[in-house]
Each structure stands twice: as structure tokens, then as C-alpha cells.
Amino acid sequence: MSIVGKLRHSGIEIDESMINKCLLKSRHIRKPHIAEAILNSGQDPEIRTIDEALTKYLNKGRVGFIPYNDSDLPRSEEIVEIFLENGVIPVWAHPYHRLDVEETLLNLSPDGLVGIELKTPQINK
Numbered sequence: 001m002s003i004v005g006k007l008r009h010s011g012i013e014i015d016e017s018m019i020n021k022c023l024l025k026s027r028h029i030r031k032p033h034i035a036e037a038i039l040n041s042g043q044d045p046e047i048r049t050i051d052e053a054l055t056k057y058l059n060k061g062r063v064g065f066i067p068y069n070d071s072d073l074p075r076s077e078e079i080v081e082i083f084l085e086n087g088v089i090p091v092w093a094h095p096y097h098r099l100d101v102e103e104t105l106l107n108l109s110p111d112g113l114v115g116i117e118l119k120t121p122q123i124n125k
Helices: 003-009 016-025 031-041 050-058 076-085 101-108
Strands: none
Touching: 003 031, 016 031, 031 050, 076 101
């Protein structure tokens, strides 16, 4: 069941036109877009911000939460290959999210990885 489906099942109606408006801003519907639709619906007077909607309805343990499933995604090696086939320079962003950075880097380099993000505002290593 989708996030919107789970919310509807719990009594929170999401107007499809509000979701479609989000597509004007982004190619993908993400949790902040759904939170914005919850906020704009006015169904919950306690919700005054997108962050409050995320916290109450969409974060882990809440009614609209759907866990992330790595098995639904292509392998990193496949992504590098797709990038190279389409003229995109493969650069690994956010490597600090993985525990096996060194192993992953060693595996992706021969496959064509060209760069790696070294510093962001979130991490200064």
C-alpha cells in the first residue's frame, strides 16, 4: 500500500490535485510533498507546518510510514554502468551513509566511478 493509501485508510484524505501540484515542483512525489498536502488540506488543526505533518503522519512508527527497501533499487554497479552509457559522469555522493565505504569504493572504481564527495555541510571529514 502506498503512503497516500495508508493515510486514506487511517482517515486522512489527500486531494489528488494537491499531489499533482507537487509534480510541478519536482519529478517525484516525496514525503515532504505529501506532508504539504496534509497541511494544506486543513484536516488536522494541530498541523501548522510541513515538519509537523512529517512528524505526526510520515516518520518512522507513524501511520503513513513505509520503510525503505534496498532490494527495490538497482545495484551500485548497475547505476554506474547506466550513467556511463548515457554520458553522465558517475560521482558517489553521501558516502558517509554507508559503513563499507572502502569496500564499496574499491568495487565501484573498476566499474567506472569517477569521483566521490569528500566534504558537505553535514560532514567535515
